[in-house]
Structures are given as structure tokens and as C-alpha cells.
Amino acid sequence: MTRKFPKITVWRVIFAAIMLSGLYATYLRVFYGLGGSTNLSDKFPWGLWIGFDVMCGVGLAAGGFTLVAIVHIFRIERYKPVLRPAILTAFLGYVLVVVGLLYDLGRPDRLWHPLVMWNPRSVMFEVAWCVTLYTTVLFLEFLPVVFEKFGWHKPLEWIHRISVPLMILGVLLSTLHQSSLGSLFLIVPEKLYPLWYTPILPLLFYISSIAVGLAMTIFESWHSSRAFGRALELPLLASMGRVLAVVLSVYLWIRFLDMSHRHVFGLLALNRVETWLFALEIALMLVPALLLYQARVRLRPGALYACAVMVVFGFIANRLNVGTTGLEAGSGTHYIPRWSEVAVTLSIVAAGFAIFRAIAQYFPIFEAHSLEQAPAEMEETEADAVAVG
Amino acid sequence: MPKAILYDSTLCIGCRACEGGCAERWGLPYNDKIAAEETISAHKLTTVETHGDKFSRRLCMNCAQPACASVCPVGALQKTALGPVVYDASKCMGCRYCMQACPFQVPTYEWSSRLPKMRKCDMCYERQSAGKVTACAEACPVGATKNGDRDALVAEARQRLAEKPDQYYQKIYGISEVGGTSVLYISAVPFEQIGLRTNVPQEPLPETTWRVLELVPDVVSTGSVLLGGIWWITNRRAEVAKKEGRRR
Incomplete structure (x- = not known):
């Protein structure tokens, strides 16, 4: 029996090219250090790997805690079909954030140091603990899927028993972690451009993470429905779109108030790169917010998807602005990522897509719940009612 | 009694003896090529900058409430009672948050090393603990860099400003910048003209x-x-x- 060579498709070729370039960039990072693989400098110590891989990676994983809260704590059970994909995204997101950190840390072999050497006054210390604990929680929240797949009932029961405190812990850790990524930049008031520097950065980071968590859930439902030929849970996603519109409005309203209190609207008259980047970021949040208020947009899969994509890109723009571009002027330097930085980032994203797809194919991520959709919500068994995922 | 360094730009002749003394103390190479570099880096922890006919030094300010020490997740940076902010490389995991947080952009990194460390001036902690003055102050032939108790140096700076009001810009840099620093500057011209950051907050940054x-x-x-x-x-x-x- 000869094994069939996988069919060559455009996407597979692109995927292979990205992974190969990532591999070479990894070689550069390992053997030539950060200097040989990045455009970072003494004046600009954080670049794409922090700005995108870590700050966006954590944010894009926010669907996990948002949906756990919606489904299991607020018990809006009709959202259940999208819960597992959201938890899987979050888990993969966090694992990939750690991978990104291994590239970015000068001494990745000392990743564990903050667990032993404490400085509770450091935001980075809080971040390190949140990453560690929440990745563990997400792993435990994902385990039932594995147990179900192999029909292990004993451990399944055991994990159901601790699921409520686990979920509450997960939501709390996410709240701390999402906001603390904003707190990281509170210490650079004179470096970060005033359109972004505000004492309420942690609050803004938290609210925008909820928005992007919902957007990512719509995004991945759309993609997986195409990839696996499933029917799209349109009414569900549409109602999620409405929630998203409200969250975005709250976010934009708080940002507006904050800017008016800080008297920075005058900066928008300056023809600077920052002004345009700011406008882009706001537009990518404002346009989908306005569109999603209209039922005819929400109920058209293509339009709903486009809105979700806009929110995701608006979110990425915001994190990159706070983490990189907004710091350039204040640091008195320019930073453009080197190709190897981009290659590693793309490889991490591509690996994320591929692993998600593989897991969704072999584990009950989507099917399990398409069966549960039909029966009324009341018929849930007791164990199921508190089950994670 | 916290220690400090007083740098008087009007006395500095730009001879770069402080750079040589510093390199020797750290065991770093020092030659004409390195002397010509006017930026601090992992192989040059202090530098003399030329601003027209004026000079200015760059070195770690060893802040009273250092942002770097507050943000370090592993506590590799510590503020000592003596004044210096010291670094324990064996703890450092290389997150470079200290570099991002420092309002003076002082911490530098060994970018090309496979096992890199952060580098910065620590105001000669061992020398000062042993009762000696910093290597830069010892090397300075004209007394432009002076090392001693902070209170005494502040008083001396005030006296210099008062005695020659027409020769000095009437302020001391480092008294209240980011809540006070261990390095104090006096100069003939406003501080931004000798390359110092005057937009830094007057409150300690760890508060934020x-x-x-x-x-x-x-x-x-x-x-x-x-x-x-x-x-x-x-x-x-x-x-x-x-x-x-x-x-x-």
C-alpha cells in the first residue's frame, strides 16, 4: 500500500512557503540572536513579536472567556454551539503566545523565572502569571473534548465537578490579563503618542478584547462552516453581531469621552502618521458598529463576516499602534520589522490555523453541539449544565 | 545617606576621561573608534555628547524611584539604599520591559549575543559601597563629574548657581524629574539644548x-x-x- 502524497493546492503551497521562511528565521534567531533576526534597537526594544504575537494573540483569544461567561455563568445557552470553537481558539491562542514569547525573550530558557522570582509591583509579573494560569485553565476547559472523543467517563465526571470554579477563575484571569496588557504602557506617558496614552488604557484593552472575542467567534464559525461543509448558525451569529455592535459602541463612546477629557482632539488636525493610523483604527471599529445595528446586514453571512473581519483588523491596528507605531516618535526612532520577524509571525498564525483545523477534524468541536441544538434547553442533564465546553 | 553624581556641563572639557574610566571599571574595550560613538550602548555605558560648544554626559540616572526596577517581572533590578540601581543578570529573562519603561532610554541590550544581558551604569555600586568614588568621577581631571552625598551635592549645585547667576541656567536637572534622580545636571543653557529630556513627568513613574x-x-x-x-x-x-x- 503506498501512501498518497497530499494534493498540491495554492493554500498548501503558501502554507509551506510561510513555514519554510519561518524555519529559516528561527535558525537566525537561535544562532544570531535578536540582533541577527530583528530590527529592534536600544531605543526600540519591543517590536512585532510583542505588538502582534503577544498583544494581538492574547486579544484574539478573548472569545474563550467571553463565551464561557455568556454560556455558563449568564447561562444564555443558545450560544453553546460556538463555545467549544471559542475555547479551542483561546487555548491555541495562548499556546502560540507562549511560542511568540520564546522567540522574543532574550533568554527564553528563563521563561519560568517570574514563577519563582517575584516582583508583584511589575505589570509584566502579573502578565506572566496570568498567561501561565489561564493557559492551564484553558487546557482543563478543553480536556472534556478529549475525554469525550475517547469515551473516558471517569475523568469527564471529575472535570465536570470542578468546572464552575474553573470557569470563574478563567473569566477573572482573562479580565486581569486583557487589561494588564494595557497597563504595561501606563509607565511610558512621555513616549506613547497622546492619542493612545490614557490612564484608562487597561479598561479600553478589556472592553476591546470582549469585542474582538465576539468578532473572532463569528470569523471562525464562518470559516469552519466553509471548511467542514457545516450549516452556519446564522441566527445565533446574527444575535452575536448585535451584541458586538453594542460593545463596540460602548468602547468608542468611552474613548470619545476620554479624549475629550484629555483635550487631545486638536491632535487630529496634525498631518502626521499617527493621525492616519488612529483614523484607520477608529474607522475599522466604527463602520462595523454602525453596520451591525442593521438587521439586514447581520442576517447576510457575507456582510456579517466582513464586519467581523473589520473589527479584528481594527483591534490589531489598535494593539500595534499602542505597542509599536505610537511609541516611535516618543522613542525618537523608526522601526520597520525585519523580514524574519514577519516570517516568524506569519508562521505562528499559519500554524494556528492548521492546528485548529486538524483538531476540529479529529475532535468533537462542532458535531457534538449540532446534535444538541435540536432539543429544548430545558432537557439538559444536570452534569451537562455545568460542563465546560 | 544616598549618593549622587553632580555633572557640571560648564566645567566639562569633553576629554572623555570618564568614558575611559568607566570602560576600565567594567572591563569593556575602549579605543578611538568607541570614543567617537556618542551614544550609550551595551559596550559603552557612559558617553560624552557634543552639543555645539557645550558638552553633556549620558549615564544611568539611578532614579530615586526607578521605573526599570518597578517593571522588572523577576526583580533583577533593585534600588539600593546607597543610591545605585543594581542589576542581577542571573535573574534577567530578557523581556526588555526596563528598556521600554526607562524615560531616559538608558538600559541597553547585548543584541548580537546568544545569551544576552541588559547593560547599564550602576553608579559603581561596589566602589561606592567600599567608600570609593565612582570611576568616572575619579577619572575627571576638571571636577565636572563629582560624586558624593546627594544632599551635599544639591547644596553645592545651588551654591554654584547662586555665585555665578550669569553663567548658569538657574535650574538643577534631576531634583524633581521623575521624582528625583541620583545624577544631577547643571548647565549654561536650558537642558533640552544639551540633549536632556525635559518632557519627563515630575512624578515617580512606578505610580502610573x-x-x-x-x-x-x-x-x-x-x-x-x-x-x-x-x-x-x-x-x-x-x-x-x-x-x-x-x-x-
Whole structure:
């Protein structure tokens, strides 16, 4: 029996090219250090790997805690079909954030140091603990899927028993972690451009993470429905779109108030790169917010998807602005990522897509719940009612 | 009694003896090529900058409340009672938050090393603990860099400003910048003209993050009660609904 060579498709070729370039960039990072693989400098110590891989990676994983809260704590059970994909995204997101950190840390072999050497006054210390604990929680929240797949009932029961405190812990850790990524930049008031520097950065980071968590859930439902030929849970996603519109409005309203209190609207008259980047970021949040208020947009899969994509890109723009571009002027330097930085980032994203797809194919991520959709919500068994995922 | 360095730009002749003394103290190479570099880096922890006919030194300010030490997740940076902010390379994991947080952009990194460390001036902690002056102050032939007790140096700076009011810009840089620094500057011209950052806050920077960090226990305690409460209510509601449904 000869094994069939996988069919060559455009996407597979692109995927292979990205992974190969990532591999070479990894070689550069390992053997030539950060200097040989990045455009970072003494004046600009954080670049794409922090700005995108870590700050966006954590944010894009926010669907996990948002949906756990919606489904299991607020018990809006009709959202259940999208819960597992959201938890899987979050888990993969966090694992990939750690991978990104291994590239970015000068001494990745000392990743564990903050667990032993404490400085509770450091935001980075809080971040390190949140990453560690929440990745563990997400792993435990994902385990039932594995147990179900192999029909292990004993451990399944055991994990159901601790699921409520686990979920509450997960939501709390996410709240701390999402906001603390904003707190990281509170210490650079004179470096970060005033359109972004505000004492309420942690609050803004938290609210925008909820928005992007919902957007990512719509995004991945759309993609997986195409990839696996499933029917799209349109009414569900549409109602999620409405929630998203409200969250975005709250976010934009708080940002507006904050800017008016800080008297920075005058900066928008300056023809600077920052002004345009700011406008882009706001537009990518404002346009989908306005569109999603209209039922005819929400109920058209293509339009709903486009809105979700806009929110995701608006979110990425915001994190990159706070983490990189907004710091350039204040640091008195320019930073453009080197190709190897981009290659590693793309490889991490591509690996994320591929692993998600593989897991969704072999584990009950989507099917399990398409069966549960039909029966009324009341018929849930007791164990199921508190089950994670 | 915290120590400090007083740098008087009007006395400095730009001879770069401080650079040589510093390199020797750290065991770093020093030659004409390195002397020509006017930026601090992992192989040059202090430098003399030329601003027209004026000179200015760059070195770690060893702040009274250092942002770098407050942000270091592993506590590799510590503020000592003596004044210097010291670095323990064996703890450092290379997150470079100290570099990002420093308002003076002082910490530098060994970018090309496979096992890199952060590098910065530590105001000659060992020398000062042993009662000696810093290597730069010892090397300075004209007394432009002076090392001693901070209070005494502040008094001396004030005296110089008062004695020659027409020769000095009437301020001391480092008194209140980011809550006070161990390195004090006096100069003939406003400080931005000799390359110092005058837009830094006058309050200590660690406050900015601590204001939020100290809320963590509040979030955890309030949040867990709130979420647990909501879960309890929604769970109870589902239970009741189920029982009533069965009876019917």
C-alpha cells in the first residue's frame, strides 16, 4: 500500500512557503540572536513579536472567556454551539503566545523565572502569571473534548465537578490579563503618542478584547462552516453581531469621552502618521458598529463576516499602534520589522490555523453541539449544565 | 545617606576621561573608534555628547524611584539604599520591559549575543559601597563629574548657581524629574539644548502602573463573588425550571 502524497493546492503551497521562511528565521534567531533576526534597537526594544504575537494573540483569544461567561455563568445557552470553537481558539491562542514569547525573550530558557522570582509591583509579573494560569485553565476547559472523543467517563465526571470554579477563575484571569496588557504602557506617558496614552488604557484593552472575542467567534464559525461543509448558525451569529455592535459602541463612546477629557482632539488636525493610523483604527471599529445595528446586514453571512473581519483588523491596528507605531516618535526612532520577524509571525498564525483545523477534524468541536441544538434547553442533564465546553 | 553624581556641563572639557574610566571599571574595550560613538550602548555605558560648544554626559540616572526596577517581572533590578540601581543578570529573562519603561532610554541590550544581558551604569555600586568614588568621577581631571552625598551635592549645585547667576541656567536637572534622580545636571543653557529630556513627568513613574496593579485584589475578590453569585442565580433558575417542568 503506498501512501498518497497530499494534493498540491495554492493554500498548501503558501502554507509551506510561510513555514519554510519561518524555519529559516528561527535558525537566525537561535544562532544570531535578536540582533541577527530583528530590527529592534536600544531605543526600540519591543517590536512585532510583542505588538502582534503577544498583544494581538492574547486579544484574539478573548472569545474563550467571553463565551464561557455568556454560556455558563449568564447561562444564555443558545450560544453553546460556538463555545467549544471559542475555547479551542483561546487555548491555541495562548499556546502560540507562549511560542511568540520564546522567540522574543532574550533568554527564553528563563521563561519560568517570574514563577519563582517575584516582583508583584511589575505589570509584566502579573502578565506572566496570568498567561501561565489561564493557559492551564484553558487546557482543563478543553480536556472534556478529549475525554469525550475517547469515551473516558471517569475523568469527564471529575472535570465536570470542578468546572464552575474553573470557569470563574478563567473569566477573572482573562479580565486581569486583557487589561494588564494595557497597563504595561501606563509607565511610558512621555513616549506613547497622546492619542493612545490614557490612564484608562487597561479598561479600553478589556472592553476591546470582549469585542474582538465576539468578532473572532463569528470569523471562525464562518470559516469552519466553509471548511467542514457545516450549516452556519446564522441566527445565533446574527444575535452575536448585535451584541458586538453594542460593545463596540460602548468602547468608542468611552474613548470619545476620554479624549475629550484629555483635550487631545486638536491632535487630529496634525498631518502626521499617527493621525492616519488612529483614523484607520477608529474607522475599522466604527463602520462595523454602525453596520451591525442593521438587521439586514447581520442576517447576510457575507456582510456579517466582513464586519467581523473589520473589527479584528481594527483591534490589531489598535494593539500595534499602542505597542509599536505610537511609541516611535516618543522613542525618537523608526522601526520597520525585519523580514524574519514577519516570517516568524506569519508562521505562528499559519500554524494556528492548521492546528485548529486538524483538531476540529479529529475532535468533537462542532458535531457534538449540532446534535444538541435540536432539543429544548430545558432537557439538559444536570452534569451537562455545568460542563465546560 | 544616598549618593549622587553632580555633572557640571560648564566645567566639562569633553576629554572623555570618564568614558575611559568607566570602560576600565567594567572591563569593556575602549579605543578611538568607541570614543567617537556618542551614544550609550551595551559596550559603552557612559558617553560624552557634543552639543555645539557645550558638552553633556549620558549615564544611568539611578532614579530615586526607578521605573526599570518597578517593571522588572523577576526583580533583577533593585534600588539600593546607597543610591545605585543594581542589576542581577542571573535573574534577567530578557523581556526588555526596563528598556521600554526607562524615560531616559538608558538600559541597553547585548543584541548580537546568544545569551544576552541588559547593560547599564550602576553608579559603581561596589566602589561606592567600599567608600570609593565612582570611576568616572575619579577619572575627571576638571571636577565636572563629582560624586558624593546627594544632599551635599544639591547644596553645592545651588551654591554654584547662586555665585555665578550669569553663567548658569538657574535650574538643577534631576531634583524633581521623575521624582528625583541620583545624577544631577547643571548647565549654561536650558537642558533640552544639551540633549536632556525635559518632557519627563515630575512624578515617580512606578505610580502610573501601581495605581492599577493595586486594584488586582479588588477585581479578584469582587469579581469572584459577582460571577459566583450570577452563576448561582442562573443555575437555581434552571433547576427550578426543570423541577417544575417535570411535575407538570
